[in-house]
Amino acid sequence: MSGEKVKLKGIEWKRYGPLLLNREWCKGCGICVAFCPKNVLKIGEDSKVFVDKEEDCTSCTLCELRCPDFAILVER
Amino acid sequence: MAKSLEYIRLDKFPHVWCPGCGIGIVMGSIIRAVDKMEINKNDVVMVSGIGCSGRMPGYCDFNTLHTTHGRALSFATGIKLANPKFKVITVMGDGDALAIGGNHLIHAARRNIDILAIIINNWIYGMTGGQYSPTTPLGSFATTAPYGQVEPPFDVLKLIKGSGASYIARGTVYHIRELDKLISGGLQKKGFAVVEVISQCPTSFGRRNKMGSAVEMMKRQKEETVPVKKAEKMSKEELKGKIVRGLFLDEERDEYTERYEKLIAKAKEVHQK
Numbered sequence A: 001m002s003g004e005k006v007k008l009k010g011i012e013w014k015r016y017g018p019l020l021l022n023r024e025w026c027k028g029c030g031i032c033v034a035f036c037p038k039n040v041l042k043i044g045e046d047s048k049v050f051v052d053k054e055e056d057c058t059s060c061t062l063c064e065l066r067c068p069d070f071a072i073l074v075e076r
Numbered sequence B: 001m002a003k004s005l006e007y008i009r010l011d012k013f014p015h016v017w018c019p020g021c022g023i024g025i026v027m028g029s030i031i032r033a034v035d036k037m038e039i040n041k042n043d044v045v046m047v048s049g050i051g052c053s054g055r056m057p058g059y060c061d062f063n064t065l066h067t068t069h070g071r072a073l074s075f076a077t078g079i080k081l082a083n084p085k086f087k088v089i090t091v092m093g094d095g096d097a098l099a100i101g102g103n104h105l106i107h108a109a110r111r112n113i114d115i116l117a118i119i120i121n122n123w124i125y126g127m128t129g130g131q132y133s134p135t136t137p138l139g140s141f142a143t144t145a146p147y148g149q150v151e152p153p154f155d156v157l158k159l160i161k162g163s164g165a166s167y168i169a170r171g172t173v174y175h176i177r178e179l180d181k182l183i184s185g186g187l188q189k190k191g192f193a194v195v196e197v198i199s200q201c202p203t204s205f206g207r208r209n210k211m212g213s214a215v216e217m218m219k220r221q222k223e224e225t226v227p228v229k230k231a232e233k234m235s236k237e238e239l240k241g242k243i244v245r246g247l248f249l250d251e252e253r254d255e256y257t258e259r260y261e262k263l264i265a266k267a268k269e270v271h272q273k
């Protein structure tokens, strides 16, 4: 899963379907992973978030709303 | 919502808060409230005191001020009186707002000045090394309470209700959609609005009290709180150990800066005679 590179406000993000990740900002707290209703997200071996099941994402935005580090954006 | 990025000082990111700290979640909620109300970010002033929460203005692209310990509301009062058109938001922690800043809090409420005061309650002084605060629950551990806290905590909202204020609410970072509503309600309110946000400090409070990760602490927010409507139907026994959340007060009261403007007009009239 590499994801398409996207620049927003001069910062690099990676797109996976409706999700945009900034793994530079992610601190691996696991909040988004634990509370995603569809188990879309996981923490990788590098202790940062990755998108495991992109096709299951409903764009509910809960991961974005609860991420303390602004590392996930959901486009609707 | 890529729009959130417009309110952030991107060059300061990633921020300094620990992994899983709730303060960043509160910051997102405040930003969405400002955006939802379509307030120009240059008309917003964010003021903080000292503590982990005190860092928030550094990351937000509003007019921002990081002041001295407990004095966010004193600076905010001056700003609001000097230029009442500003939307003024203070961000304080439990130690900052209720211990060293406790007097400013009750008097801001008494005056009913149009400020939104966000109190991020994580039960502890995080930044200064885990000392107990006025909200640390009885029996909880802190560096200054190695055998358990011996003092009972404040009920923040009762304290403020007794002092004044127009709008009083309590949310958690777990119940994030509800928190967004409570914070935008407070921002819309003309008068002193207080939103207490139950938030996790995994580093200083969670670890010392063996509460597990940030995720575990957020699960507790879900399990240990009840909405105000539901609480009304519960017995004292059932409510034991529960924290009630939601909107507690939303009242129209005379606002301080408006009263002050009238006073100025009156004084001018007297002098012209």
Ligand code: SF4
Pocket: A025, A026, A027, A028, A029, A030, A031, A032, A033, A048, A049, A066, A067, A068, A069, A070, A071, A072, B020
């Ligand atoms: S909530 Fe944010 S910081 Fe925490 S793991 Fe998910 S993306 Fe990373």
Ligand code: SF4
Pocket: A019, A035, A036, A037, A038, A039, A040, A041, A056, A057, A058, A059, A060, A061, A062, A063, A064, A074
């Ligand atoms: S938008 Fe909702 S479903 Fe999609 S990853 Fe985030 S929390 Fe999961």
Ligand code: SF4
Pocket: B016, B017, B018, B020, B021, B022, B023, B052, B122, B126, B127, B200, B201, B202, B203, B204, B205
């Ligand atoms: S010490 Fe606690 S309150 Fe401070 S940044 Fe770390 S987790 Fe957050």
